[in-house]
Each structure stands twice: as structure tokens, then as C-alpha cells.
Amino acid sequence: MIYLNNAATSWPKPPEVQAAITKSLSLPVFGSGRTTGTEGEDYITQTRECLSSFLGAEPPEHIVFTHNATDSLNILISGFLAGKKDECHVLTTALDHNSVLRPLFEYNEQGRIRLSIIPFKGSSVSPEAVEASIRHDTRLMVMTHGSNVLGSVQDIRAIGTILHDHGICFMVDGAQTAGHIPVNLKNLPVDAYVFTGHKGLLGIPGTGGFFLRDPESVSPVRFGGTGTDSFSLMHPRGMPERFEIGTHNYPGLAALAAGVKFISDRGLHGIMEKAERQTTFLINEMKKDANITIYNNQPDLPIIAFNIKGLKNDDVGFILARAYGIIGRTGLHCAPLVHKAIDGGEGCVRLSLSWCTTDEECRIVADAIQEIAENANY
Ligand SMILES: Cc1ncc(COP(=O)(O)O)c(C=O)c1O
Numbered sequence: 001m002i003y004l005n006n007a008a009t010s011w012p013k014p015p016e017v018q019a020a021i022t023k024s025l026s027l028p029v030f031g032s033g034r035t036t037g038t039e040g041e042d043y044i045t046q047t048r049e050c051l052s053s054f055l056g057a058e059p060p061e062h063i064v065f066t067h068n069a070t071d072s073l074n075i076l077i078s079g080f081l082a083g084k085k086d087e088c089h090v091l092t093t094a095l096d097h098n099s100v101l102r103p104l105f106e107y108n109e110q111g112r113i114r115l116s117i118i119p120f121k122g123s124s125v126s127p128e129a130v131e132a133s134i135r136h137d138t139r140l141m142v143m144t145h146g147s148n149v150l151g152s153v154q155d156i157r158a159i160g161t162i163l164h165d166h167g168i169c170f171m172v173d174g175a176q177t178a179g180h181i182p183v184n185l186k187n188l189p190v191d192a193y194v195f196t197g198h199k200g201l202l203g204i205p206g207t208g209g210f211f212l213r214d215p216e217s218v219s220p221v222r223f224g225g226t227g228t229d230s231f232s233l234m235h236p237r238g239m240p241e242r243f244e245i246g247t248h249n250y251p252g253l254a255a256l257a258a259g260v261k262f263i264s265d266r267g268l269h270g271i272m273e274k275a276e277r278q279t280t281f282l283i284n285e286m287k288k289d290a291n292i293t294i295y296n297n298q299p300d301l302p303i304i305a306f307n308i309k310g311l312k313n314d315d316v317g318f319i320l321a322r323a324y325g326i327i328g329r330t331g332l333h334c335a336p337l338v339h340k341a342i343d344g345g346e347g348c349v350r351l352s353l354s355w356c357t358t359d360e361e362c363r364i365v366a367d368a369i370q371e372i373a374e375n376a377n378y
Contacts, residue, residue, distance in 0.1 A: 001326075001327060001359075002326045002364060003327050003354075004326060004352055004353060004357070005328055005329050005350075005351075006199065007301075007329075007350065008329055009199060009205055010199055010354050011367070012356065013202055013203075013255070014202055014258070014259065014262045016261070016262050017203065017255045017258045017262065018255075019348045020283065021204070021252075021255050022309065023254070024041075024043055024254035024255075029250050043251075043257065044065070044248050046257055047253040047256050048240070049263065050122060050257045050260050050353070051195070051209075051256070054263075054264065055081065055183050055184070055185050055211060056185045056213040057185045057193070059185060061238075061241070062211055062215065063209055063210070063211050063240065063245040064209050064242075064376070065209040065248060066144065066208050066209050067245060068197070069099055069173060069175040069194050069196035069208050070099040072195075072210040073099050075210070075218075075221060076171055076192050076194070076210060076212070076218055077103045077107070077142060079219045079220060080169065080171075080218050080219075081107060081112055081140075082219040084219070086137075087113060087114060087121065088113055089115075089137045089138040090108075090113045090114070090116070090138070090139065090140045090141070090144075090285050091115075091140070091141040091168075092116075092142050092143055093119075093125045093144070093154075094120055094125075094338065094341060095119050095120050095143070095152075095337070096143060096176070096335070097334050098151075099173065099259055100142050101336070104142065112158065116133050117337065119125065120338075120341070123150040123151075123152035124154060124155070124295045124297075125143065125151055126155075127155060127158040130159050130162055130163070131162050132343045133268075134162075134163075139167070139169060140164055140168065140170055141159070142172075143159070143171075143173065144172075144175070144176070145172050145173060145176065145177040145183075146176035146180070146300065146301050147301075148175070148176050148303070149305050150296040150305060151279075151300060151303030151305070151352075152201045152296060152299060152300055152301075153177060153181060153300040154374035155187075163370045164189045165284070169192075170189065170190050170191050171190075171192040171193075171194070172192070174194055174198065175194050175196045176303075178195040178200055179200025180200040180220070180272070180275075180301070181268075181272065182218045185211055190213075191209045191212070191213050191214065192212045192213070192218070194209075195209060195211075197259070201259045201260055201263070202258075202262055202355070203252065204257035205259075206244055206340045207252040207253060210265065212243075222245050223245065223308055223323065225246060226245065231311050243290075259357060267307060270354070271353045271355050275353050275355075275357075276302070278353055278359065281362055282304055282366055285369075286306060286329065286369055286370075289370055289373045290372050291373050292306055292307075292309075292369065293306060294306045295343070295348060302353035302357075303354060305342075305348045306351075306369075307343060307349065308369075309373075310376040310377050313348050314347075317349055318348045319372055320368060320369075323368075326351075326365055326368055328352075329349070331347040
């Protein structure tokens with residue numbers, strides 16, 4: 001099997017990640033409130049510190065762990081709006097994933113916000129288009145850092161600078177960028193940055209979180225046990241307890257720290273360079289056949305979205321899997337407005353590479369796609 005569906009969830013996980021899960025389950029967890037044992041490790045604090053230094057996100061307590069990127073976006077968006085009495089104007093983009101669009105459309109339907117969707121040109125949303133969409137009552141913009149279909153990284157520095165000049169809160173969905181490109185939140189005009197554990201960070205599904213610069217800007221919307229300040233019937237308001245409830249997925253968090261350490265030890269730049277070289281190779285090979293439409297010839301992330309003339313994207317995916325053992329993803333990739341713009345809403349085939357994709361695998365994939373395209377009925 002050649003697995004090229006890493007933008008959905010990365011596989012395989014490094015052996016160190018698998019070992020971290022086993023190790024975390026071999027002793028009772030330490031550091032969960034009133035645990036009296038001194039054996040074992042405090043995985044939660046360790047992972048918080050590890051991500052804080054990997055993402056330049058200070059202080060570590062402003063990193064909150066959740067179930068995934070979608071959960072993080074829901075907490076942030078609903079918590080931000082909970083603190084606003086009047087209806088306000090919110091911005092997002094046509095590049096965004098349903099994890100951003102659906103919570104915002106829900107609040108738009110309820111009349112809690114007025115939503116504007118900024119279109120993209122080529123594969124990017126321009127800072128000028130963002131500036132032109134700002135109104136006197138715009139309070140929030142939520143947008144993706146990297147498109148999960150087009151593989152383009154957005155200029156969040158320029159966009160964030162404009163938004164901050166207008167006093168607008170900026171939340172960024174980093175589901176496709178964390179672990180793939182360097183992110184230094186210390187120097188970025190971003191108020192909240194969302195990450196997921198199971199993609200580029202090489203952890204497991206059901207882990208993720210967010211960094212929030214100013215905790216007071218978002219009201220807590222979930223309450224319960226934290227293992228701290230237990231006599232109080234009100235949920236603690238300090239970080240990270242303000243947003244964290246119940247028992248953590250500590251084997252998952254141990255895996256997340258191991259994934260981040262794996263990337264740091266190998267070197268993110270080396271991983272990026274290899275991914276870039278292999279992605280360019282595949283695109284150049286596919287470009288040789290005029291019947292293959294590639295939706296972004298120069299992605300910043302190792303993601304290739306394409307269709308073959310005369311074949312449905314589902315059929316291409318089926319043939320790739322059954323005849324060649326190549327696993328990609330087909331259809332709509334949870335980003336309906338991207339598909340509306342690029343493929344008329346029909347969807348496309350997406351191949352996404354990882355740290356362990358080999359040059360030999362890329363050669364096999366290029367040959368397979370060429371063979372399928374040559375045999376298609378136009
Ligand atoms: C851009 C983007 N945002 C959000 C998500 C949702 O991530 P999660 O599975 O962690 O909720 C994904 C992945 O599916 C994504 O590609």
C-alpha cells in the first residue's frame with residue numbers, strides 16, 4: 001500500500017509515537033490533580049511545554065487541549081460570541097473547511113452574526129480583499145492557514161496586521177500547517193491558533209487544541225471537573241482550566257509530544273524540503289498529460305488536487321486503490337466553497353504526502369496516474 005492521504009490523517013505514525021502510547025499506559029498518570037503517587041510522568045504539562053516551544057506560543061498555559069481542531073474552533077467561536085451582546089459582523093473565506101464554515105453558518109442562521117465570505121483568487125485570499133470586506137461592526141475573522149484542497153499557505157501576517165489595525169480578533173485554523181511549516185506565534189499577529197494532533201504533528205486522532213493569546217477575549221462555554229479548586233462550585237477561570245474539562249486523553253497527549261519531538265529531532269526543514277521536492281516531481285509528471293487538471297501547480301504544502309478528463313474522481317480513486325494499492329482521497333474534502341470555485345462542486349482526487357513517502361513511491365504513483373489518464377475515455 002502507498003498511503004497518500006496524510007492531509008486527512010497521517011500514517012504511519014513514527015515508532016516513537018507508538019512507543020509513547022504504550023509507555024504512557026504502563027504506569028498510572030501523575031499530575032492529574034490529587035493523584036498521590038510520585039511515579040510516572042506528567043504527560044499533560046510536558047506536552048503543553050513541548051508544543052509551546054514548537055509553536056512559539058507563550059506562555060505554555062495558554063495552550064488548551066481539546067478533542068481535535070473542530071472542537072477547538074467550536075470552543076473559540078462560540079466563546080467569543082458568548083461575550084458579545086449585539087449581532088456583529090464576522091469574516092471568513094471560501095478556502096475554509098467545514099470546521100470553520102459550519103459553526104459560523106449556524107450562528108449566521110440564528111441571527112447572532114452577519115457573515116461575509118471572502119473569495120480566493122488562484123489559491124489565496126489577498127490581504128486587500130480582507131481589508132475591503134471590513135465593516136464598522138466587524139469583530140472577528142476566522143480563516144484557514146493552509147488550504148486542505150489547494151495546499152496553499154495564506155499570508156496570515158499581512159491579514160492579521162490589517163485586522164489588528166481595525167481592532168478585529170483573528171483566529172487561525174492551523175490544522176494543515178502545524179507540523180508542516182514553521183509557525184512562530186510569538187511574532188505573528190494572530191489571537192488564536194488552532195492545531196490538530198493527528199495530521200502533520202504525527203499524533204493520533206482525538207487530540208488537538210488551541211493557543212489563545214488573551215484568555216479574557218473568549219468566554220468559557222463548557223464547565224465541569226478540573227481536579228483543581230474543587231470546593232468552588234464555579235469553574236476555575238485561570239488558564240488552561242478555563243477551557244479544559246474532565247479527564248485528559250493522556251496517552252494521546254504523550255503521543256502528540258512524541259510526534260513533535262520526532263519532527264524536531266529530524267528537522268522540520270529537512271522534512272519540508274523532501275516533501276516539496278516530491279510534490280514538485282509528481283506535479284511535473286502529471287503536467288505532461290493535458291487531460292490531467294491540477295488545481296494548484298505550486299502548492300506550499302504536500303497536497304495535490306486533480307481530476308482526469310473523462311473520469312469521475314471517485315473512479316480514479318477506486319482504480320488507484322484497487323489496481324495500484326495507492327490510497328488517496330476523493331470527492332469533496334469538507335471545503336465545499338473551494339470545490340464550487342475549482343471543479344463546479346464535483347470534487348477531485350487529493351494526494352497528500354508525508355515524512356515517510358519515498359521517491360520510489362512517487363515514481364509508482366506518477367506512472368499509475370499517467371496510465372489511468374491514457375486509458376480514460378474522453
Ligand atoms: C483545514 C482543516 N481544518 C480543520 C480540520 C478538522 O480537523 P480535526 O479532524 O482535527 O477536527 C481539517 C481536517 O480534516 C482541515 O483540513
